[in-house]
Amino acid sequence: MSSNQILTILSVLIALGATVVPDVIPYWALTLVAVGLISGFVNPLPDMMSRMAYTVAAVAIPTIANALDVIPVVGSQVNLLIDNIMISVAGMVIANFILLMISQIKSSD
Numbered sequence: 001m002s003s004n005q006i007l008t009i010l011s012v013l014i015a016l017g018a019t020v021v022p023d024v025i026p027y028w029a030l031t032l033v034a035v036g037l038i039s040g041f042v043n044p045l046p047d048m049m050s051r052m053a054y055t056v057a058a059v060a061i062p063t064i065a066n067a068l069d070v071i072p073v074v075g076s077q078v079n080l081l082i083d084n085i086m087i088s089v090a091g092m093v094i095a096n097f098i099l100l101m102i103s104q105i106k107s108s109d
Helices: 003-020 028-042 048-070 075-107
Strands: none
Touching (some): 003 028, 003 075, 048 075
């Protein structure tokens, strides 16, 4: 398995833990952002279209997932799971943004 697959599985498992037992570890969101940042630095997105798609997904999917709250019993839990996964994706987007800024600064020499 590649590092990208391992980090993706890890972020989904952490998001699942944050959804099922949110009070066990108070820093679930920080852990998810850290895994997303590591994923973004280790496996940067290759092109501008991918970076833009991930950025839009990190913003839009949690907003769309809010509609799941109307489903009785499990809707709010599924919404929370999706929100937690997108926290990790947001960390990956931030890492890719930082890498892009670094490359812009280096190329301006």
